[in-house]
Amino acid sequence: MNTNDSATQQPLVQIRNLQKRFGDVVVLDGLNLDIEIGNHVAIIGRSGSGKSTLLRLLMTLEKPEAGTICIDGEYLWHQQQNGQLVPASLAHTRRVRGKVGMVFQHFNLFPHMRVLRNVAEAPRLVLGLSRREAEARARELLDRVGLSDKADAWPQELSGGQKQRVAIARAMAMQPQIMLFDEVTSALDPELVGEALQFLRELADEVSMTMLLVTHQMHFAEQIADRVIFIDSGKIVEDDEPAVIFHHPRQQGTREFLNAVLSPADD
Amino acid sequence: MPQPLDLMPTLLQGLWVTVQVYLGAAVFVLVCGVVVGSMRSSRHRWLRWPAKGYILGFRGVPALVLLFWFYYVMPAIGLRLPALAAGILALGLNFGAYAAELVRGAIAAVPSGQTEAAIALNMTPMQRMIRVIGPQATLRALPPMGSLNIELMKNTALVFFIGLHDLTFQGRILQNDTQRTVQIFTLALAMYFVLALCIMAASRGLERVMGRGMQGGAR
Structure with a gap:
């Protein structure tokens, strides 16, 4: 396996033009994303913006309509055949899927x-x-x-x-080489959230594992992540360090979203 | 022997036949239920459709007519079945269709999150079924399976109509011979009832053994 060579040369996860629809509803609309080894990426956005769907596609719980996901140099849903990308066999997808792990919202x-x-x-x-x-x-x-x-x-x-x-x-x-966390705290009782966040932060510091987290807790995202991605309508609106996203967002959309979720008391 | 105990040897002979028919059919029902119910839950059409056909066919016909068919029609097409085999086959196939539906329901009732967790752990479809979905579905299927078994046991009385000397048949013989109708059929009822109690107890015991740790229900 050439995992070590390729890992140093290219991002651990490469997502290109990823599209997902549920019926007529476009959930992911040509999403592109690179995740480097060791990244702790927090994904924020409104309900229905496609955050969880992105994780489910990475875990092969859903199948994309178009686009590619490449993990550690290998396509998740495709394989190379005579220089062409063809739909992957079940065995191939299983092998690549082994590089991904997931912690579910309801733990399951x-x-x-x-x-x-x-x-x-x-x-x-x-x-x-x-x-x-x-x-x-x-x-x-x-x-x-x-x-x-x-x-x-x-x-x-x-x-x-x-x-x-x-x-x-x-x-x-x-x-796994990358761990996905779906809505890490939303199924916990309120008094347990602080403890869980504390634990996850320690875990993130302790292990160098690449992590991709979907969360509604902005405070937590700011503390645990070294990179925050704001998704809206199936596209990445802004992708930057937590300090930038939370304190000096560049995009109007990000500002509006953060205003809405960070100061609910003012509404 | 004092009355009504003198009736017992004849009735017990019948009870033994009833138990044989029931046990034979119960094994049939269990196998049909698990195999067809799993096929019915498959993603693959060529497994699902035959299962659907079986359930549709055998659930839609009366057990008694099916019984007559196996016993009286099969010989006409060259297959002569002993009465016991015909009884087991007819009841087994008929109740097997109900069991298959019940197993399908139990499989469908296991939360989808369980399958997703198993996929996330990279289990194969077979491993998911055997290690994750199956055991949980079994637990859900046990109580209705117990009821179905009681229903099946009571329906074994139908084999009376193809001349098997089951409990009901023996009762009728004694009635002819002795005219002690009240004693005979009260005893027969009591025997069926005791049999039902045994099935209920076995079912509860299984639920308890298999449900260890899952108190508060399978979630």
């Missing part, structure tokens, strides 16, 4: 498995680790997210914040 833990097995199952099944190896990896990750004492608990016995940490450990156990 497996309710019929204890916490340890939630984390260890896919490494065993998909990566072919032995039971012992997979469980050792799972315990290590649970320890890292501060839940080593919950390995034998059922997901239903955990708080929202704990479920989220298990979901993070579960995704990290597959050792």
Whole structure:
């Protein structure tokens, strides 16, 4: 594999002219985006602006109508054949998909498995680790997210914040190159949000993993991200450092959006 | 033997036949339910359509007529089935169609987020079904499956009409011989009822064993 060469030369994720429609509704309208290794990118925007759809396309939960996604030098939905791009085989998409991990808004833990097995199952099944190896990896990750004492608990016995940490450990156990976080805090009880944000910030500082986060928490985006992207109507309106986006946005659209979400009390 | 216990040996013989028909058909129903129900949930047309056809066909006909068909019509086209086999086949195919619908419903009721999480963990469609969707669907299917089994057990009385010596048939024989109608059919009812209680208990036990940890329902 030429992953190391290519990684130093080109962005980890390259999105070109990405288009997605649901019926007549255009959700992504020719979106272009590059994400470098180690980037912590926060995506902000109104509901329905296409933020979550972008993540779902990257995770192959939805299929784009047009455009390409390239991850670590390989196309996600296409493959090269005689110098031409053709739709990818399932095996190809699966292989490239392995470079991506996702933490869902509602965590989607497996309710019929204890916490340890939630984390260890896919490494065993998909990566072919032995039971012992997979469980050792799972315990290590649970320890890292501060839940080593919950390995034998059922997901239903955990708080929202704990479920989220298990979901993070579960995704990290597959050792993806990029982690997607969908609406990281919107399913948590208000009193847990601060704690979860704190935890994610520490995680982001600690691991050099590339992260792409969709969030409604502007404060959080400002603190965790080294890059913030404002999406509106399926297009990137502004893409800059947090300090610029939140304090000196260049685009009228970004200003309007931030005015609306940052000062709801004034409305 | 004092009355009404002298009726018991004959009735118990019938009960044994009833149990055989029920167990045979129940295995059939389970296999049909899981296989056809999974096919019915498939993304692939060539799996889904035969399943749809089966469900449509066998759910839309009375079990009794199906039973007659297997027992009286099949020999006409050269296939003579023993009464027990005809009974098991007719009831199994008929109730299997209900079971398939029930399994399909249970699979559909597993939240889509579970499939998405399994995709995000890069599981194959087969791994998703066996490790993630199947176990959760099974848990959902158990209670209605229990009811269906009770329904199936009661419907085994239909094999009376093709001359199988089941509990109902034995009751009729005793009625002819002894005229002790009240005793005979009260005992028969009690036996069917005890059988139903056993099925209910087994179903509850399975739910409890398989549902460990999922208290508060599968979410």
